Amino acid sequence: MTDVGEIIKALNDFGRFQHWLVLMITLITPITGFHVFSQLFMVIPVSHHCNTSWLDTISLNLTGEERLNLTIPRKPDGTLEQCLMYTPVDSNLETILQSRLTSTEKCQDGWVYPSKPEPSLVTQFNLVCDRKDLIDISQSIFMSGLLVGAVVLGPFSDWCGRRPVALLSLFLQGVSGVAAAFAPSFYLYCALRFLLGTGLSGIIISSVALCTEWVGVAYRPHTIIASHVTFALGQMILAGLAYGLRDWRHLQIAGSAPVFFFLFYIWVLPESARWLVTKGKIEEAKKLLQKAASVNKRTIPPKLLEQLKPEKKAKSATVLDLLRNPHLAKVTLIISSIWFVNSLAYYGLSLNVGSFGLNIYLTQVIFGAVEIPARILCIFLMEWLGRKKCQSFCLFLGGTFSLLITAIPKDLPVVIATLAILGKFTMAASFSTSYVFSAELFPTIVRQTGLGVCQMTARVAGIISPLVGLLGRYHTSFPVVIFGSAAVLGGIISLLLPETLGKELPDHVDELANNPRKSKAANGSVENGCAKPNKDNCISEKITTTRF
Template sequence: MTEEQNSNTEFGSQDSRDSHRHELSYPSQNWSLEMLLRRLKALDDRRDDKFASVLGAIGEFGTFQWRLVALTFIPSILSTFFLLSHHFLLTAQRPYCNTSWILQVGPNLTEDEQLNLTVPRAPNGSFLTCLMYIPVPWDLDSIVHFGLNYTETCKHGWIYPFAHTRSLTNEFDLVCGNEPHEENGQTVFLSGILTGSLLFGFLSDKLGRYPIILLSLLGILIFGFGTAFVNSFYQYLFFRFFVAQASVGYAICSVSLVMEWLVGEHRAQAIILQHCFFTIGVILLTGFAYKINHWRLLFLLGGVPMFPLICNIWVLQESPRWLMVKGKVEEAKKVLCYAAEVNKKTIPLNLLNELQLPGKKAKASILDFYTNQHLFKVVLAMGCVWFTVSYVSLTLSLKMKDFGLDIYFIQVVPCITAVPARLCCILLLEYFGRKWSLNLTLSLVTFTCLSLLFVPEELKSTTILMLVLGEFSMAGTVSIFFIYTAELLPTILRSTGLGMVSIAWTAGAISSLAIFKQTKTQLPIFFCCLCCILALCFSSLVPETGNQPLRDSIEYCSRDSLEHKDKSKDSSKVLMAEESMCDVAADSVLTKNTMFNAMTLKSETDSFLNMALEVPNRESPVQLPEDHPS
């Protein structure tokens, strides 16, 4: 019976061991457990981040942070007046050659009579825009009786009798062979974006965020406000080049500064709201362009508010993360104490003393984007995404214009849909993280472009609806892209990396203009689909950054890349460790059962032994009385 009980106990322990092992072999399949472990790891990472602790002590989003973020909103609104006003300044016109010479012989002629006598007509009866009759030394009666026969090109400029507004086209005579100046304007603008992104991104990492923001705001003020006083189209191009540089420089530096001052989801919310205010600026610009009759007033309206903005620039403070990376510990502590004073908080002395200069000063250069595996992967992947964003956005805009839609409709309707799109990204980033949110918006763009390939052009309303949906999804992609890229890059090279990625934006815009003007088929939309698929593939190369501290040095990136490289090896080790833990747990249970059985058996054996010892004592000879007969 004892053997049977032991065998049952052994069998039961073996079953429990197998079932226990089956339950604990694959804990990684439990999604809720993974989410819990991920959140716990994020909390540990955040607790290890000294800056996150200090920023939490001064208030994660107090008065200081509100002023910082609000001050970045205003230039975002005003920059639209200098970046996008070009669309409203080059309007289609019906010009005619200036033939005021005939007024010397007929000063009382009406405008229609002057055109009828001096401008030739097309076969359909309309006046030609680029030809005029050669002037003759006749009197008015002779000209009316015999008429003029010989024509030439316009020698004394053009007149615009049907123009209701003063634009670049009718002020600088960008007609009759001078239209290529419009393409020159786009080329100059893209050149300014290209050089400005590289120059200001490099200077921001070398000199700091605050001085470069001040420099970019001064550039917007001088060259943006000064555009209202140019005397020629070439001067306009000169000012437009530098205002494009200053605007993209401000965008890069402001994103870096806001990201480094805020923690957690406040970073994403601030960048998204900044983009929403940029969209509001586009709507305001469109409304003013529709109402204002002179193009110079647009630049005056955008430039005048820059003066009080420059006067309040002292509200901004340098990034403490950048100061620490550059070894300026005391300056970083002063800036943090100032922020705590504004928020009416007190930083514990032990937290402030933890901000110490690392033993080895961080060094980095632009060559690290080639030598460092993590940085190279980030720039390559996000550059592909930014190329796709630029190419698809401009192609969809050109497609709308190709349908003959009004320029005001093209600018306003996508902007109205962009605001809710960007606000929805706040929820996406909170629940799905950066990587999956970017993939989701890119997938929506891909679906829209594929739909445009199969929608017949005869269904004009359906096509316009799909184009607006594409603009909706592109707005969300842009906001997520900026947040994701800034978090992937280290502090020491954050602005430089954003500037390098912006090169891809210029390349995408140039490619879109070149391809769309060469063909009128569905080929540009097909390339949109192809670019979106490539962007989805490349975006899978970079890791998730949600709920993680910002990187400060490239050494951390190198260590992170090595960990990512050994990810599969580590996962196998984890599985082996989990299985061994299960074996140990089961063996411990078996050992306890065996010990219990052994103790039970020992107790039983001792009892039998005592009984055996008592029997001989009972069988020993008993002393008989003396009188008993033997």
Template sequence: MAGEENFKEELRSQDAPRNLNRREAAGYPYSRSLKMLLRRLKVVTTKQDDKFTNLLVAVGEFGTFQRRLVALTFIPSILSAFFMFADHFVFTAQKPYCNTSWILAVGPHLSEAEQLNLTIPRASNGSLLTCLMYLPVPWNLDSIIHFGLNDTDICRNGWIYPDAKKRSLINEFDLVCGMEWKKDTPEIVFMAGLLIGSVVFGLITDKMGRYPAILLSLLGLIIFGFGTAFVNSFHLYLFFRFAVSQSVVGYAISSISLATEWLMDKHRAHAIILGHCFFAVGTVLLTGIAYRLPHWRLLFLVGGVPAFPLISYIWILPESPRWLMMKGKVKEAKQVLCYAASVNKKTIPANLLDELQLPRKKVTKASVLDFCKNRQLCKVTLVMGCVWFTISYTYFALILRMRVLGVSLYFRHAFPGIMEVPALLCCRFLLQQIGRKWSLAVALFQAVIWCLVLLFLPEEEDGLRLRQPRCPAAGLKSVTVLVITLGEVSLAATATVFFLHTAELVPTVLRATGLGLASLASAAGAIFSLTTVRQTLSHLPVFFCCVSAIVGFSLSFLLPETQDQCPSDSLDHSSQMGNEVEDMMTEDASSDDV
């Protein structure tokens, strides 16, 4: 019977071209419903042919094992947001004055206000100057009070901060009076760490495995995140921030790779969306904790303590069976699958495990050069890189725009973080209904709309301050802040959808490397925005945001759809991904049986 069925299938496949030519000659119109049916039949056939999909169904699509795996990503996601945006809260503005404690030798009972009044020169408006002091003189206190001091110089003995309510990096390392430029350095250093970490951890995750890469990144969060609280110099602080940024991007790459290869279609999307929701929760928690803590070192101590329980991941985190199989470790892959089935209280049929054998080549080898050699993969990677660059550039440009408007530091972090959670949950609905490609297009289109609206709003510096009365100006500023926030939320949702799409577009053998290249493009866009937005005219950054958002929206249509498709494992499969569905629709539509 099996031989007869195979013979019939052969005959149908041989007759398909003839039937197709006959229908084309007759001008037979293809209906949309027939194409959708054929697409679904193709999806079912593909899933049946994928041994890993059959095994995951036998293991349990979303049982206790998978739920535990998703829950393990929550705490690291919160900590990643905590350490990623901590720089914004450790540079609390402080007003410095020169340290003039020399006068206490002749007037030990002077109050701080009297000391400053006698030893600090004043500006024309009567305010004390922050970076100048009167030079010491060998007089007694009465002479100084009577005659006053005349000779001024820059601060010689450091600075004091009498009005400071919090201990920040500014008064810790005296980043004042010509050193203000150092306040922008940590952001650039952090983005440079993301840039390098994207490449390093992408290669590590594909070469060593998802499990060791996650452990290495978590170890970095513990050492360099918690250890930042004990640095004794500004340069050491920069080094720790550089190192922790690599851990943040390393965890993002390795955890998304692991979730993509363990979970099936809709559960995979839900897991990545939940992880990004907890990332937004981490931003809100960081804002609340930073508002209450009086010392910047306490911020890193509080944020680093929850990282220590993550050491337990050594014993409870699984490796990806797909990656093990691609590396020729069939025995280890079977052991991991059997363990997952036992946790889910399922039994894997013996014939399914027996089918899990090495491919024709004993071990599937791949390198980063395949992104250039494989034509289809090269095209997809270039498009993904361009879209990631535009998303990141626009997102950080809007953040800088919010900062220029003088919005409260705590508001501009907490409010978008709160709004991101429902936006990401809406993405979950979109992904189920219209797929990855169109969900990405919808999210990017919203970003385009908000950027265009922002382009036509008057500038705060030029328009709002000159208008009377002041109430309409304040109202217009609120509208501008709302539009920027909605743009940030749309771009955050876009990044979440695109992370999922990127992970599904790249084959297993190069999945982490592909995510690393995508993160590299994202970090490059962030660095470009940080270095250029501050140096351009007021209208140009918003105009560039519109252009980049439109470019990203246009390029998103060049990417293939991956919904309801099994993740590709080899380069041979990925090279056909772009035309797979269309070709199969044409072949099946030509069959008499259909």
């Protein structure tokens, strides 16, 4: 029986067909980076004070300044209180002028925005004072959509295919993204953002699976890094669009409407040949493989196609399989904790881009730009330091940079922003390291399940991260201290994991405890799980179904 991996080698591990496929996938990835952080530019703080038009019923002869002096208390620095007003009284103007109003209360009739800012979520839905917390809550709702998308659309992709889920997710993203721009209430906006997050998660899952199942084993990391780099490009594009489009509705449409252009993927996006074979659709898989070979200007030996048979379906792994073996349970606990703290700190820094003292648009561009070299550099660091030390170094350093922010005076915004950028740099590198390290720690039989658990903990951290920001009302340093401390702790516990650099990938759980993994040097320089002498005959790993 022929394995799909052998045929992919025959038609070229990474030929023109795969180049076009990866290009199509990476073209839609920047939209993910846009939407994850787009709300930051829709909730930029604006000056405001309570609406005190009640005084107009008593006198219309007062100037705006006189009315504010009578109805709005002032802070010690002389500026107007933003969330307090003097309690209205049923008296004539002369009585009010003589006795002056002293009793205060919260705003009763809404707010006024004297600077006449461009429409934003803040001004559209009055997300100020007691309603300000809704900003962070809405971001957590969006992150919840990402989590639900991973849990629901992941198995759905295994059932009906990568291509249908990718197309459905694109459509869901486009519709919910554009509809959010016309939401008449903030709660409907949050619901649409939840659906948007679900669609984004579906795109990520199906597109990454589609790419990795079409390329050779040696090129799978390249497709992951490519998606990470274009995600960073999306953050930079966001800053440029937000700078030019100050109306939040225009910005939302600009980041969502282009998705409909990619609906032509209905006609050009291929299905995964590997998935077709696992489902017994051999003839469809053969036609698709021959088409790929034609694009790559290769010929698949007829014998290989004739011997192509449905792959024996492996028994699906469950989360319980990760806990039965003590060693694997320890690895799962530690690596999933690392994903959690990494995601918590990464989004903690990214979602607070406007609080570091510099121009938010410039800072966002830099935040996106530093991720590109960070993601690429981690590849060399992993080879030089090893996976364990690289993971620990990046997390510990990123956490240290975050903690140092709290020690810098607020009147030094350049220093604060520099530390934040360095923290984002190291956190991004740590994230890419986690993908490689985790894949090498889990045995093949439970690898997909282990990675699924890790990604779920990262999504949970993404939900919590905006809520941690609410602690800033008690002290501005609390959120940053939590993010930094979590990263430092993650860097320390990383050292408890075994090193995987130069080691063979384990296939079964019993190999972890009973037979320590041999190094590649001791096995004919194994490359990507395949010994060099027999590299041409090496069979790609089979993708197992993940169940949560």
